[in-house]
Amino acid sequence: MPDLPASTAPMLQLHQVRKSYGANEALKGVSFDVAPGEFLALLGPNGAGKSTLFQLLTGLFNADGGEVRVDGHNMQHTPVQALGRIGVVFQQMTLDLDLSVEANLRFHARLHGIADRESTSRIEDVLQRIGLIAQQHAKVRTLSGGNRRKVELARALLHRPAVLLMDEATVGLDPASRRQLLDEVLALRDQGVAILWASHLVDEAEAADRVVVLHRGKVLTSGSPAEVVAHTGASSLASAFLQLTSGTPAPANA
Amino acid sequence: MKARHALLALQAVTHREVVKFVHQGGRLASALVRPLLWLVVFAAGFQNVFGVSIIPPYDTYIPYQTYIVPGLLGMVLLFNGMQSSLAMVYDREMGVMRLLLTAPLPRWYLLLAKLLAGTMLSVLQAYVFLAIAALFDVGVPWSGWLYALPVLVLSGMMLGALGLLLSVHVKQLENFAGTMNFVIFPMFFLSPALYPLWKLEESGATVIHFLATWNPFTHAVEAVRFALYGQLAPASLAIVIACLLVFFSLAAHGYDPQRGMLKRSGRPGS
Numbered sequence: 001m002p003d004l005p006a007s008t009a010p011m012l013q014l015h016q017v018r019k020s021y022g023a024n025e026a027l028k029g030v031s032f033d034v035a036p037g038e039f040l041a042l043l044g045p046n047g048a049g050k051s052t053l054f055q056l057l058t059g060l061f062n063a064d065g066g067e068v069r070v071d072g073h074n075m076q077h078t079p080v081q082a083l084g085r086i087g088v089v090f091q092q093m094t095l096d097l098d099l100s101v102e103a104n105l106r107f108h109a110r111l112h113g114i115a116d117r118e119s120t121s122r123i124e125d126v127l128q129r130i131g132l133i134a135q136q137h138a139k140v141r142t143l144s145g146g147n148r149r150k151v152e153l154a155r156a157l158l159h160r161p162a163v164l165l166m167d168e169a170t171v172g173l174d175p176a177s178r179r180q181l182l183d184e185v186l187a188l189r190d191q192g193v194a195i196l197w198a199s200h201l202v203d204e205a206e207a208a209d210r211v212v213v214l215h216r217g218k219v220l221t222s223g224s225p226a227e228v229v230a231h232t233g234a235s236s237l238a239s240a241f242l243q244l245t246s247g248t249p250a251p252a253n254a
Numbered sequence: 255m256k257a258r259h260a261l262l263a264l265q266a267v268t269h270r271e272v273v274k275f276v277h278q279g280g281r282l283a284s285a286l287v288r289p290l291l292w293l294v295v296f297a298a299g300f301q302n303v304f305g306v307s308i309i310p311p312y313d314t315y316i317p318y319q320t321y322i323v324p325g326l327l328g329m330v331l332l333f334n335g336m337q338s339s340l341a342m343v344y345d346r347e348m349g350v351m352r353l354l355l356t357a358p359l360p361r362w363y364l365l366l367a368k369l370l371a372g373t374m375l376s377v378l379q380a381y382v383f384l385a386i387a388a389l390f391d392v393g394v395p396w397s398g399w400l401y402a403l404p405v406l407v408l409s410g411m412m413l414g415a416l417g418l419l420l421s422v423h424v425k426q427l428e429n430f431a432g433t434m435n436f437v438i439f440p441m442f443f444l445s446p447a448l449y450p451l452w453k454l455e456e457s458g459a460t461v462i463h464f465l466a467t468w469n470p471f472t473h474a475v476e477a478v479r480f481a482l483y484g485q486l487a488p489a490s491l492a493i494v495i496a497c498l499l500v501f502f503s504l505a506a507h508g509y510d511p512q513r514g515m516l517k518r519s520g521r522p523g524s
Contacts, residue, residue, distance in 0.1 A: 058356045061511040079511070080255065084358035092349040096270070098277060110266030111357035113259030 146177025325447025422508030
């Protein structure tokens with residue numbers, strides 16, 4: 001990594017990442033990169049290993065083998081530097097319902113070492129951006145599911161991460177909120193953030209620059225949505241995904 | 255880790271603990287009612303049953319109520335320490351733990367911040383109890399309020415660290431009541447909180463006496479008892495500090511990503 005100039009280097013790198021739970025191999029050597037300004041959709045049915053992968057990417061535990069690098073920092077050996085460069089929206093909501101939107105964001109800002117004077121202006125900026133500035137002092141409990149997710153996105157952006165990880169972020173949202181969230185993330189992509197968007201919903205992957213299909217702990221294929229479709233000979237990304245993950249003989253890794 | 259970053263994170267964790275404590279209005283009340291019941295009711299009934307002879311740090315005969323004050327301070331610290339582990343389990347179930355553990359700080363430091371925040375609440379409650387005890391005319395020397403502070407902090411941290419260690423192993427809130435019964439009550443009763451340990455020896459309960467001398471809570475209570483009278487209990491204090499270091503190291507190890515706090519409970523795919 002250090003031998004590559006930063007501008008062309010991938011922001012997020014996974015190299016032969018493996019993880020087992022006892023005899024159960026959850027990840028069997030997963031490799032892919034996400035470049036700055038790239039939106040990569042990680043598609044996989046339930047049980048594909050996406051959640052395990054996210055736990056490794058967020059340093060919640062370490063891989064048995066292989067490595068994860070964020071902006072060149074190895075997650076296992078220099079987790080503090082690596083974690084400082086990523087923003088995460090977890091699948092499960094991680095907001096304090098009884099605290100205000102601002103208090104939730106402030107908690108995160110302090111954990112990231114952003115002093116209050118600085119975080120006050122950042123919190124206003126980011127709430128303006130997602131259209132929730134009027135709710136700044138409202139308790140999170142009073143917000144809709146879609147708005148709670150937006151607050152979590154806002155929180156993930158407070159420390160200006162180079163990599164944004166979205167783990168099944170649209171689960172439980174209505175179609176309009178899903179679309180809004182996706183649009184927000186696409187705008188971030190255009191600002192140069194590297195985005196890893198994990199989902200089992202194929203339509204969300206249509207907007208991606210690149211799709212990686214994960215199944216039973218292995219990368220089945222990767223490429224642009226059009227390439228994945230062409231590769232499988234299917235008529236759409238949805239049928240390509242079904243074909244790849246339904247047990248019909250899959251082609252060799254692309 | 256920069257000092258400013260470390261302080262901001264400590265502020266974040268402490269602020270959250272305090273806000274939660276204030277929101278749970280009943281918590282302070284229940285933390286105080288328990289030892290006060292012992293002090294006012296139990297001790298009143300038993301003060302003539304237990305004759306307490308003159309043993310250090312006391313230099314005169316003391317009423318039974320006065321004898322049990324350090325033990326009840328220990329009880330406040332013990333319950334609050336366990337409460338903080340309950341909060342860890344709750345945070346884990348609610349997912350807030352992930353937020354904390356993915357902050358760009360060393361994991362041991364985040365646990366230490368949790369421990370310090372919880373200890374601060376423990377010690378504050380201990381002083382509120384001391385004040386109420388004084389209102390009931392069960393006072394300790396005023397200088398003892400000051401001398402006891404470092405010992406209350408260390409004992410509170412030791413019991414809080416024990417709570418953190420338990421939270422590594424207790425995976426679900428439902429299991430928590432059981433843990434409380436298996437940890438809190440034996441620790442409390444196998445200690446000099448309610449009776450001097452020589453009484454156990456005298457009555458021939460040698461096994462119980464042996465267990466009590468190995469109980470970290472015993473040493474927390476004794477260290478607090480001596481400090482309240484301006485005296486140092488070096489052996490007890492050393493044991494409290496050693497237990498604090500051991501419990502905290504084991505807890506930090508338990509939350510280490512290499513071992514994985516989610517390793518056993520975490521399942522792929524869900």
